[in-house]
Amino acid sequence: NAGVTQTPKFRILKIGQSMTLQCTQDMNHNYMYWYRQDPGMGLKLIYYSVGAGITDKGEVPNGYNVSRSTTEDFPLRLELAAPSQTSVYFCASKSRTSSSYEQYFGPGTRLTVT
Amino acid sequence: AQTVTQSQPEMSVQEAETVTLSCTYDTSESDYYLFWYKQPPSRQMILVIRQEAYKQQNATENRFSVNFQKAAKSFSLKISDSQLGDAAMYFCAYRSAEHSGGGADGLTFGKGTHLIIQP
Numbered sequence: 001n002a003g004v005t006q007t008p009k010f011r012i013l014k015i016g017q018s019m020t021l022q023c024t025q026d027m028n029h030n031y032m033y034w035y036r037q038d039p040g041m042g043l044k045l046i047y048y049s050v051g052a053g054i055t056d057k058g059e060v061p062n063g064y065n066v067s068r069s070t071t072e073d074f075p076l077r078l079e080l081a082a083p084s085q086t087s088v089y090f091c092a093s094k095s096r097t098s099s100s101y102e103q104y105f106g107p108g109t110r111l112t113v114t
Numbered sequence: 115a116q117t118v119t120q121s122q123p124e125m126s127v128q129e130a131e132t133v134t135l136s137c138t139y140d141t142s143e144s145d146y147y148l149f150w151y152k153q154p155p156s157r158q159m160i161l162v163i164r165q166e167a168y169k170q171q172n173a174t175e176n177r178f179s180v181n182f183q184k185a186a187k188s189f190s191l192k193i194s195d196s197q198l199g200d201a202a203m204y205f206c207a208y209r210s211a212e213h214s215g216g217g218a219d220g221l222t223f224g225k226g227t228h229l230i231i232q233p
Contacts, residue, residue: 031219033220033221035220035221040225040226041225041226042118042205042207042223042224042225042226043159043205043221043223044223045220045221045222048219048220050219058220059220088157090159092159094219101147101149101164101166101209102161102164103161103221105158105159107156107157107158108157108158
């Protein structure tokens with residue numbers, strides 16, 4: 001199992017550009033999440049999804065969009081990138097079963113907007 | 115909204131010694147989960163230990179144990195026999211057990227504690 005994979009690992013964007021961060025999981029997890037981690041801070045929830053076709057906002061959704069057309073994929077779209085979006089982005093997934101607690105994290109994408 | 119506070123930005127411990135990392139949280143919920151995650155320089159988030167709020171017994175995983183004080187809303191992590199590989203950022207995290215939407219199923223993280231192991 002590859003677990004949760006994210007691409008790219010690093011990216012530099014100019015202000016106003018757009019890009020999509022890819023996230024794929026092969027564990028058949030229903031729940032998926034996007035977090036951002038700013039320097040010296042903990043992770044903050046951007047968006048989450050409880051299943052294909054269902055997404056909802058987390059704590060810091062402004063400037064981002066998501067979609068969930070399949071169970072496996074949960075891409076994060078940045079429109080009109082701003083310096084405030086410079087961060088490390090983590091995707092995570094979790095099983096829906098009540099006995100499952102752990103969120104499995106991808107390796108992160110480091111994004112710099114200049 | 116829930117908040118998680120880690121008051122120690124950095125801790126240092128001698129190899130083979132014991133260290134305790136502090137975490138407090140604020141919530142009005144009665145049912146929830148608490149976690150400690152380790153983030154080494156590779157950035158990978160690794161689950162260290164978890165605690166269900168309805169369980170009075172403190173969780174233990176090998177050299178890692180917690181002191182869960184529900185009334186005080188405190189959840190500290192004790193690392194025994196510290197090893198060089200324990201050096202990392204440690205994050206305390208909270209998750210509601212109530213699937214009421216509004217991001218309730220996502221994790222709320224503290225700012226982290228940087229743990230240094232002195233050889």
